[in-house]
Amino acid sequence: MDNDIGRREVLKKGLTLTGYAALAGAQWPLPALGKGEDLVPFTDVPDSFQPRPVQAGAVHIMDTRTIDDFYTPYGQHYIVQHYDQPTLDLSAYRLRITGLVDNPMELTLADIQARSRVDLDAGFECGGNQKRLLYGLVGNAKWSGISLAELLGEVGVKPEGKEVVFFGADEGTEKIRNKEVKQNFARSLSIEDALREHNLLAYEMNGEALPLYHGKPVRLVVPGWFGVANVKWLTHIHVQKSRFMGKFMARDYVTLRKHDVGGVERWTETSVTRMNLMSVIVRVARSSNAHKVWGFALNDGTPLKSIEVKVDDGPWQPASIDSRSSQYSWKMFTFDWRNAQPGEHTLVSRAIDVNGNIQPTEAQIPEKATYWENPGQFPRTVMI
16 A cells, blocks of 8 residues: 555555455355356356366466455466576575664574564455456455564664565576676665555464465565565575665666656656556356356455446446455455346456556556556447
8 A cells, every 4th residue: 555545544444345355245245156057157268278287397377267265265366477486495494684774683484483473464466467367367365464564673774774675585597798607597676665554574374384386484465566576485585775786676676667857758767666456257057047147356446436337338237346355365256146137248357446546458458568567347248
């Protein structure tokens, strides 16, 4: 959430989502097919879309049509890695905090687990998530760990510290200006962003020890930010006075798009950071003559005002939001589609936050030259 919204305002606005969910719908059913319900297949799914089971070293895409719980099991949650998937010796594991701090630290896994535990529901998507993948680079989990802000407070960031860099144990070779160098995956946060109260160093996912492909034994969780910011296999936190310009901050995961800059249309580059306002319809089911539509929404944690669904050229209509939704979790929604007529129909959803921001259509998104950040409305087609 933008830093200009104070904590009291956040808490006040945070009631909006809960209140909306209570008004919009009754008890939330799990999105599994119920007795007597039949799945209505989408007609817009390409034949080539065939998600595979989790495999070492491979990207894993969730088949969003099969979502059946609020929490995504680790075997279904999307996986992206850029180098190797290291197996760390838990008995020898150390997390180092160095740089512009008053009290440098080195923590064992036991040291981390002995600290005050924090639980947080958070969903996030890959910066490259898109409609040809049915927005399957996504997941939602209960993360458990320790507060990053508290840890940084304990080590004491010096006044000249401006940036916090997070290094993973995963390592690869990069060719930079014709020189091959070894690098660890790394991302950074400004001091202000690092001190957000909900950032975690997580060691559990859905009540179990963090699985290997999700960063065992410790990962960074930055709620409201794209998945790339959530550094896995975390081994080193370093505070410095200059901007970190590693590959995944300055050269990759950079969105190049056109913007009006002081009355001049310019191509601008920005690092992929906070998630955009987005929603997706993932399932339609039929029971007798009634149809139910399911989907989910994600954003940077700004409370939602509503999620709406439109059928063909009809009006936007409110959907019911899962009452378990929290500030940073995904927001599952349902829509009762009444009096559906035979034939092919187009369904689309949009999310609206409390600041009046509306999920854009694809045509409303600024022209881009990179494939990162794709929050446009996603029309789906079904045959009744």
